[in-house]
Amino acid sequence: MPRNILLLPGDGIGPEIVAEAEKVLRKVNDDFKLDLHFESALVGGAALDEHDDPLPDETLDKGRKADAILLGAVGGPKWDGLPMAKRPEKGLLGLRSNLELFANLRPAILYPQLASASSLKPEVVSGLDIMIVRELTGGIYFGQPRGIRNLEHGERQGYNTYAYTESEIRRIGRVAFETAQQRGKKLCSVDKANVLEVTVMWREIMEDLKREYPDVELTHMYVDNAAMQLVRAPKQFDVIVTGNMFGDILSDEAAMLTGSIGMLPSASLNSDKQGMYEPCHGSAPDIAGQGIANPLATILSAAMMLRYSLDEEEAAQAIEAAVSKVLDQGLRTADIMSEDGKKVSTREMGEAVLSAL
Numbered sequence: 001m002p003r004n005i006l007l008l009p010g011d012g013i014g015p016e017i018v019a020e021a022e023k024v025l026r027k028v029n030d031d032f033k034l035d036l037h038f039e040s041a042l043v044g045g046a047a048l049d050e051h052d053d054p055l056p057d058e059t060l061d062k063g064r065k066a067d068a069i070l071l072g073a074v075g076g077p078k079w080d081g082l083p084m085a086k087r088p089e090k091g092l093l094g095l096r097s098n099l100e101l102f103a104n105l106r107p108a109i110l111y112p113q114l115a116s117a118s119s120l121k122p123e124v125v126s127g128l129d130i131m132i133v134r135e136l137t138g139g140i141y142f143g144q145p146r147g148i149r150n151l152e153h154g155e156r157q158g159y160n161t162y163a164y165t166e167s168e169i170r171r172i173g174r175v176a177f178e179t180a181q182q183r184g185k186k187l188c189s190v191d192k193a194n195v196l197e198v199t200v201m202w203r204e205i206m207e208d209l210k211r212e213y214p215d216v217e218l219t220h221m222y223v224d225n226a227a228m229q230l231v232r233a234p235k236q237f238d239v240i241v242t243g244n245m246f247g248d249i250l251s252d253e254a255a256m257l258t259g260s261i262g263m264l265p266s267a268s269l270n271s272d273k274q275g276m277y278e279p280c281h282g283s284a285p286d287i288a289g290q291g292i293a294n295p296l297a298t299i300l301s302a303a304m305m306l307r308y309s310l311d312e313e314e315a316a317q318a319i320e321a322a323v324s325k326v327l328d329q330g331l332r333t334a335d336i337m338s339e340d341g342k343k344v345s346t347r348e349m350g351e352a353v354l355s356a357l
């Protein structure tokens, strides 16, 4: 069955890392006869420069028609001064909300070969395998009202709204419980229920859902404690479920446990399992254009695409095994470099994964 893949390289290191992931996808497409068809489009700053719009209609249309999307990253200092509606990040947020990609899966797995690249002691992180389930289309990112207003006495006030409906919480809760059922059967819901009403309700709904999943052990943790526990004893976690902003922050923190943000892939799914796949990191303007970015998070995102949207588990595992093999060979981009490693460029890392396939 033919499937359409939309490539959205975006900005900064986006085009460099997507190019490597595209090669890997094309190779498994041939090897496993997957019948994948590729097209690309502009998003973020690249789309702003060309069409004065971070999410042109053409890109959104192609996104709606695609079975899956692979995105690099958006944003950069060039566009930082623009008003909020015109920022590259709006392109990404617009794709997430228009395609209703509410379930963001961010797996933090430590490859044993990278134990020494983590900033934590090897015994704290060895064997680490956490799945963060982040709600992606609600919460403070999308709540209304929002803006910057002038108060009567002349001072300006910036404001955002943190809101979740019951149904939004229930649907991400179900994804999290089902994910836990397929893994270690432990779910930790992270909130700030000691301060914020929206998360008091979040906690109630998670408790309510627990009755439908009696085999899953549900615990709750305040987000400040969760941030601390993630660096103190990260292996206590199996699946974490949380809202949009807490998930954004905790997933960057979890990334560093694995050695580098350049290793953390993600899947953003809607209820039809249509998905957008992207590394958790950004466009890394500080290293863009130098050919040194780590493409593995994007390559591993392509593996997640095969698993979650295309039902091609064997091809997904082939990519993951190839990544493990290049790490075994000691190949390291600068961000995961260690004393005994062999330093490689973005392209060399991509080529090595291709050969390992």
Ligand SMILES: NC(=O)c1ccc[n+]([C@@H]2O[C@H](COP(=O)([O-])OP(=O)(O)OC[C@H]3O[C@@H](n4cnc5c(N)ncnc54)[C@H](O)[C@@H]3O)[C@@H](O)[C@H]2O)c1
Residues within 6 Å of the ligand: 013, 072, 073, 074, 075, 076, 077, 089, 092, 261, 262, 278, 279, 280, 281, 282, 283, 284, 285, 286, 287, 292, 293, 294, 295, 297, 335
């Ligand atoms: N999904 C996305 O598109 C996304 C995600 C996060 C940030 N952003 C945007 O990216 C821009 C830069 O944001 P930031 O600097 O806060 O975060 P960032 O993730 O881009 O970079 C943080 C640090 O990690 C390094 N890094 C990131 N990815 C790497 C990789 N693959 N290999 C090696 N090193 C890597 C960078 O060099 C930098 O030092 C901003 O415009 C931001 O809005 C986009």
Ligand SMILES: CC(C)[C@H](C(=O)O)[C@@H](O)C(=O)O
Residues within 6 Å of the ligand: 075, 089, 092, 093, 248, 280, 282
């Ligand atoms: C770029 C930004 C809008 C985005 C987010 O905050 O969700 C990014 O940080 C991420 O983690 O994907």
Ligand SMILES: [Mg+2]
Residues within 6 Å of the ligand: 248, 249, 252, 280
């Ligand atoms: Mg983020």
